[in-house]
Amino acid sequence: MRFVDEYRDPAAARALVAQITELAGDGHYKFMEICGGHTHTIYRHGIEHLLPTSVELVHGPGCPVCVIPMGRIDDAIAVAQAPGVIFTSFGDMMRVPGSRGSLLGAKAQGADVRIVYSPLDALRIATENPEREVVFFAVGFETTAPSTAATVLRARADAVSNFSIFSNHVVIGPPLRAILESPDLSLDGFIGPGHVSTVIGQRPYHFVAEEYSKPLVTAGFEPLDILQAIAMLMAQIHEGRCCVENQYTRCVSEEGNPRALAILDEVFELRPTFEWRGLGYIPDSALKPRAEFAQWDAELRFAVPGVRVEDPKACQCGEVLRGALKPWECKVFGTSCTPETPIGTCMVSAEGACAAYYNFGRLHREVAVTMGGVA
């Protein structure tokens, strides 16, 4: 159990909570975070139970593993099962269920599926196995996509022809807009993502304040960072301001990382549309290699089924990802859906709201409810 005394600077934490409580008064405010790392910090440190009941945190689609629909997992497995393929993936993706099992299941049935830490590890496997076709399952927001792009450039520079990427990279702006357009959510502001912002800077978020009149504060990953960002959001609302502010100035600048963005732009272009679990089809929300990099695009080298698969009836990941449902409100949370037997991605990924809540949040909530706090 984490009490504020265990924070690095308990006095600062208490002061921030007091400031937030005073500014919130008798109102009710809902802020959404859209960063898997923030979801994790919030649950791990019981931040929701430190906050007054007048301030509610909602978890949005910040986990790039969680938003991949089952049909794309089936596509990945189809590529993994193609003859001669070594299919490489980050560890998080291995247990995500497709309609007929996961990559881990495919591996158990004989597919050569290997976990890698970096896309560069996948490239190395390709150079070491010239007679095999090596595919890298590229997943992640703008934090990770530049690294995939740099790897493709390295493959081209080294003339590695047996390497390709199965790109499922997504970008943060369009789902943010989709959330803002969603009629069933009434949010008062956003906590902006940490490492995505290191790459893209602050400008991509300006539309949130300018077009939708909601404040956004980019935050770091410590519990004090999150509390400070919430205090900054409350201050804006109280003072009648609405803008994009940066709490994570030690790692995030206004313009981001121009070099990373240039590398990204050189290799990738936006797909006209892409399906997101819970949000449906969103235009210009995902990345694929440009035409001149076609030979490193696994979707062009291999036949992928491309079949759209609905989530299982019991699965409510879509609603959790949109922030319409809390993990514990899902009908199968903790019963048929657990980290050991996941039904949906929110329970599989380390950054998924359900996994984070299952592993860290439940104890806080049980204690808080017992003590007469928020339910």
Place this chain on the structure above:
Amino acid sequence: MCLGIPGEVVELLDTDRHLAKVDVAGVRRNINVSLLEDEGIVPGDWVLIHVGFAMAKIDQAEAQAALETLQEMGQAYADEVQAVMESQIA
């Protein structure tokens, strides 16, 4: 996968291939610094590492604070460090 972990640059290995050796939790590994080419990374710099790439230069105080937060995360951090150790970037 998704954690950015701090590491100290100890040696620049290959400027053409943008390779540097970093010290992560006492283990030395190669990472790619191409995304920070404009900032000029030198030995002694601390960087945030994500999937084998340096993502941002951070000052040592920030690195220390980030390390403490990560160590409190327990298994997730241990897994990430383990993954870095198994990586062979060349």
